[in-house]
Amino acid sequence: MAxxxxxxxxxxxxxxxxxxxxxxxxxxxxxxxxxxxxGPRVDQEAIVxxxxxxxxxxxxxxxxxxxxxxYRLKKREDEKTFGFAVGPHSWKQFLFPPQSRLLTxxxxxxxxxxxxxxxxxxxxxxxxxxxxxxxxxxxxxxVFMGDNYVxxxxxxxxxxxxxxxxxxxxxxxxxxxxxxxxxxxCSGGYDLVLTELDDGYVLEAxxxxxxxxxxxLETTTATETHLASAETARQEAIDQIERRFNTDDIRDLLxxxxxxxxxxxxAERCLSCTNCTMVCPTCFCSSVEQVSDLTVEExxxxxxxxxxxxxxxxxxxGGGIRGTIRSRYRQWLTHKLGSxxxxxxxxxxxxxxxxxxxxxVGIDLTQEVDAIRKSPKEPTGPQPDETL
Amino acid sequence: xxDQALKTTxxxxxxxxxxxGDVIRQLAAIxxxxxxxxxxxxxxxxxxxxxxxxxxxxxxxxxxxxPGRGEVxxxxxxxxxxxxxxxxxxxxxxxxxxxxxxDSKLVATPTRQLNDLCEANPSFGLQLTRRVAQALSRRLLAxxxxxxxxxxxxxxxxxxxxxxxxxx
Amino acid sequence: xxxxRSNLDLSPGAACRTNSLANGLPGPWDVQTVSIGDxxxxxxxxxxxxxxxxxxxxxxxxxxxxxxxxxxxxxxVGEAAISVSDDPLRxxxxxxxxxxxxxxxxxxxxxxxxxxGDTLGLRxxxxxxxxMEECADRDVILVAGGLGLAPLRPVIYSLLAQPxxxxxxxxxxxxxxxxSLVFDKEYDAWKKxxxxxxxxxxxxxxxxxxxxxxxxxxxxxLREFDPxxxxxxxxxxxxxxxxxxxxxxxxxxxxxxxWLSMERNMQCAVGFCGHCQLGPAFVCxxxxxxxxxxISQFMNxxxx
Numbered sequence: 001m002a003x004x005x006x007x008x009x010x011x012x013x014x015x016x017x018x019x020x021x022x023x024x025x026x027x028x029x030x031x032x033x034x035x036x037x038x039g040p041r042v043d044q045e046a047i048v049x050x051x052x053x054x055x056x057x058x059x060x061x062x063x064x065x066x067x068x069x070x071y072r073l074k075k076r077e078d079e080k081t082f083g084f085a086v087g088p089h090s091w092k093q094f095l096f097p098p099q100s101r102l103l104t105x106x107x108x109x110x111x112x113x114x115x116x117x118x119x120x121x122x123x124x125x126x127x128x129x130x131x132x133x134x135x136x137x138x139x140x141x142x143v144f145m146g147d148n149y150v151x152x153x154x155x156x157x158x159x160x161x162x163x164x165x166x167x168x169x170x171x172x173x174x175x176x177x178x179x180x181x182x183x184x185x186c187s188g189g190y191d192l193v194l195t196e197l198d199d200g201y202v203l204e205a206x207x208x209x210x211x212x213x214x215x216x217l218e219t220t221t222a223t224e225t226h227l228a229s230a231e232t233a234r235q236e237a238i239d240q241i242e243r244r245f246n247t248d249d250i251r252d253l254l255x256x257x258x259x260x261x262x263x264x265x266x267a268e269r270c271l272s273c274t275n276c277t278m279v280c281p282t283c284f285c286s287s288v289e290q291v292s293d294l295t296v297e298e299x300x301x302x303x304x305x306x307x308x309x310x311x312x313x314x315x316x317x318g319g320g321i322r323g324t325i326r327s328r329y330r331q332w333l334t335h336k337l338g339s340x341x342x343x344x345x346x347x348x349x350x351x352x353x354x355x356x357x358x359x360x361v362g363i364d365l366t367q368e369v370d371a372i373r374k375s376p377k378e379p380t381g382p383q384p385d386e387t388l
Numbered sequence: 389x390x391d392q393a394l395k396t397t398x399x400x401x402x403x404x405x406x407x408x409g410d411v412i413r414q415l416a417a418i419x420x421x422x423x424x425x426x427x428x429x430x431x432x433x434x435x436x437x438x439x440x441x442x443x444x445x446x447x448x449x450x451x452x453x454x455p456g457r458g459e460v461x462x463x464x465x466x467x468x469x470x471x472x473x474x475x476x477x478x479x480x481x482x483x484x485x486x487x488x489x490x491d492s493k494l495v496a497t498p499t500r501q502l503n504d505l506c507e508a509n510p511s512f513g514l515q516l517t518r519r520v521a522q523a524l525s526r527r528l529l530a531x532x533x534x535x536x537x538x539x540x541x542x543x544x545x546x547x548x549x550x551x552x553x554x555x556x
Numbered sequence: 557x558x559x560x561r562s563n564l565d566l567s568p569g570a571a572c573r574t575n576s577l578a579n580g581l582p583g584p585w586d587v588q589t590v591s592i593g594d595x596x597x598x599x600x601x602x603x604x605x606x607x608x609x610x611x612x613x614x615x616x617x618x619x620x621x622x623x624x625x626x627x628x629x630x631x632x633v634g635e636a637a638i639s640v641s642d643d644p645l646r647x648x649x650x651x652x653x654x655x656x657x658x659x660x661x662x663x664x665x666x667x668x669x670x671x672x673g674d675t676l677g678l679r680x681x682x683x684x685x686x687x688m689e690e691c692a693d694r695d696v697i698l699v700a701g702g703l704g705l706a707p708l709r710p711v712i713y714s715l716l717a718q719p720x721x722x723x724x725x726x727x728x729x730x731x732x733x734x735x736s737l738v739f740d741k742e743y744d745a746w747k748k749x750x751x752x753x754x755x756x757x758x759x760x761x762x763x764x765x766x767x768x769x770x771x772x773x774x775x776x777x778l779r780e781f782d783p784x785x786x787x788x789x790x791x792x793x794x795x796x797x798x799x800x801x802x803x804x805x806x807x808x809x810x811x812x813x814x815w816l817s818m819e820r821n822m823q824c825a826v827g828f829c830g831h832c833q834l835g836p837a838f839v840c841x842x843x844x845x846x847x848x849x850x851i852s853q854f855m856n857x858x859x860x
Contacts, residue, residue, distance in 0.1 A: 102585045105631035105677065111610070112631055112675045114587035141564065145572040148841070149584040149826040155574050163563045191563050208559050255835070258857050285830035288823045292632040299631035301585070306829070313831060316821050317660040327859030331833075339836030402776075449768065461760040464767035466777030489765065526776075529799070533770040534758045538793040539702035539732035 016219035017226050019200040024055040029216045030125045035162055038094055039127035045073050047087040052127065059084065066172040069362030082128055082196050085172035086352050090281030091133055092140060094124055095157045098305045107297040121156040129165045129190065131183030135350040136281035138189055142344045143284050162209065165190035168237035174353030176366060179245035182350045184237040195230040202230040245366040246373065253373060254338040258330065262371045267326035269361050274307035276355035277332065282348050308332050333365055391416050397495060401442050402468040403523060411512050414505055419497040430486035431472060437482050438475040438499045443467055446492025450484040464489065470523055475499030584826040587629055587677040588614055592670055593652050598738050601659045602703065603668065604641065606652045607678060615651035620644045621685030622710030623817060623845045627825045628655065628667065629677030636663040637822040639707035640681065644714060656706040682825040684845045686711050686789055687815065695723035695781040699800045701730050701771055701792025705738050707817050708791050716749040724780055729755045730771025734764045771796065772803045783808030791817040798855060801848045814848035835860060
């Protein structure tokens with residue numbers, strides 16, 4: 001859905017206004033409904049996502065300055081709560097935890113018994129989900145719940161998660177959601193969506209669940225002035241987006257250029273550090289590990305985050321298949337922007353720009369693709385089928 | 389086997405199937421058929437054996453004598469494949485001993501006459517040499533695959549000192 | 557305008573489901589306890605294990621297609637993807653599944669030290685099967701290398717169970733040396749039931765009277781099949797399969813009738829962990845059996 005398409009639809013739905021004070025009540029309402037509130041907070045010199053106990057935990061008056069390979073926290077001149085882009089965290093750590101127990105194996109009378117993890121999942125309310133992040137959640141929905149097998153851990157956390165979205169009112173230089181058709185305006189998939197103004201929030205419900213929450217808050221009907229201010233604020237975000245990414249035929253462009261010299265070029269710079277995969281909101285690679293007690297009679301079968309950049313990721317008896325940084329970077333990029341479309345029907349990239357910001361050497365995937373696009377089908381060296 | 393039958397045979401074998409009519413005719417004119425029983429030796433390693441063979445039926449094993457190991461069988465030649473190119477390439481001696489492992493029938497072509505034919509008719513010579521080169525290339529590939537020891541024990545030691553690795 | 561109930565579309569036509577049961581499948585992480593019923597040594601580092609389900613009810617429901625695999629779980633060590641090497645018809649009858657396992661890593665090495673009666677975990681079956689329907693009324697050539705014969709053995713059993721449904725049946729088998737011919741005690745029985753078996757070794761040992769050379773050469777010289785009406789399945793080291801496919805094409809077999817079984821690092825077996833990807837294909841769920849014309853574009857690129 002293109003940016004702004006929803007604008008007409010949105011104007012048909014009643015929009016409400018919440019003062020800054022009344023907004024604080026949201027926390028009480030969510031807690032009473034049994035939600036654990038997760039949202040942005042300042043920690044470790046960045047705006048990260050964590051549990052919020054009160055509205056004071058939010059990063060009021062903070063913003064971020066981002067560039068390839070750079071992130072700085074900066075104090076704002078105003079008291080905007082959501083006046084920043086995105087930080088190193090994404091919501092995937094709550095739906096697809098970095099470490100989770102799949103099942104437990106217990107040895108009883110010499111025989112192994114296996115029990116699935118049936119711990120009741122936490123009930124999360126995500127406060128402050130950006131449009132690109134909504135898109136990312138939907139991308140992971142397709143991965144974990146959209147095929148024959150459904151991941152029970154993701155499914156348990158996802159169904160029942162409350163998504164309170166926030167429309168961006170500014171953009172970082174690294175953002176390119178407009179090129180990926182994912183934002184900056186939230187167009188669906190949320191329970192509630194807020195647009196921050198100086199004196200409060202314009203909000204509307206996206207689902208009946210959201211409408212129920214809304215009805216518990218002290219709202220007034222949004223006035224024409226409110227709506228105009230909200231529109232201006234959202235337009236700010238669109239105007240601030242500088243980065244443009246041409247994604248025409250990107251799947252074929254990448255898969256037809258697997259021998260391009262650009263892969264050698266980027267391999268000179270890439271450290272294979274896995275930062276990009278950790279901050280990417282859609283990356284889903286994991287590994288399975290064993291954690292056992294001393295007698296190896298009670299063993300946990302655990303799933304932990306992994307990355308295709310790790311040397312042993314493709315390991316098979318004898319050695320790794322992707323032994324060079326060149327082949328690992330190629331795997332990540334061609335998967336994210338190309339083969340993901342074959343696999344799940346959408347791109348794996350939502351244009352959030354995190355990988356550009358958090359790459360220690362500032363590799364910009366949009367520029368890597370542009371370089372290939374400028375000179376496609378330029379293989380290096382001998383083709384793999386030579387028999388001499 | 390008469391000339392006509394020989395031509396038919398040559399047309400049915402992979403090595404010679406694609407040759408134009410006049411090449412087949414000329415080949416048939418100087419070739420003959422040869423039958424051997426299982427266990428018979430076709431030629432010996434080190435011999436000067438001036439015949440090129442195409443296998444029409446049966447199987448022939450190629451062996452080399454390795455001091456300390458005895459006769460080692462390297463390859464079994466089957467239907468449509470060729471043997472004894474050393475004479476055609478005017479090399480000095482056969483590089484292996486050929487022993488039939490089944491009753492076999494072959495088309496035999498004397499290499500001296502074959503080379504004369506190539507000299508007299510360069511176009512014929514080119515086509516024949518090309519086909520020999522292709523067959524040798526295929527034999528080389530097959531040898532490489534044997535050399536790669538694809539079914540052998542894990543050739544590379546996995547980097548097993550790293551506790552993160554070695555997942556089964 | 558009516559608002560949707562929740563932020564996740566779980567309506568019948570939508571892409572997402574809340575659990576695998578909605579798709580008629582067990583949970584991806586559901587592990588069954590199996591005990592080792594019998595161990596048959598095959599080669600110095602290969603043995604066949606009969607694994608018996610402790611839950612008899614589950615055994616009755618377990619359905620295997622030839623070419624599928626199970627994840628065998630040794631708690632504390634890990635899981636390994638092992639192809640089932642059994643007769644699909646026999647499994648529900650006996651409640652046991654046969655796996656032929658080579659000891660190559662920590663998990664398979666631990667299994668190699670196990671005794672009859674020991675238990676382990678089993679998840680499965682997973683993966684796309686050999687398309688047996690492609691064999692009906694056709695000549696069938698199976699080209700196997702090394703332990704690649706194990707995932708093809710279920711195909712052999714299925715073919716020989718109803719030979720009248722198929723044309724001429726060939727097994728071309730290549731391995732390292734005469735002492736690594738696996739399942740050799742069954743070849744005579746298979747020949748009697750109508751499978752033409754040819755074997756070859758890379759290196760002969762004294763006393764070996766059989767063929768010497770790569771298995772692709774057996775395909776090169778094979779008669780008794782109609783290339784236009786033949787289906788070929790291959791399993792073995794990737795290079796061997798690649799050259800088998802090229803040889804098959806040279807022999808005139810249409811490229812849509814060529815199938816092979818691929819192998820990659822597998823951990824989840826259900827397309828979640830990402831390890832087994834080869835280009836866009838997840839070897840665990842889009843494979844391990846692939847049609848050659850699809851997978852060849854990715855197979856032939858180094859380090860993909």
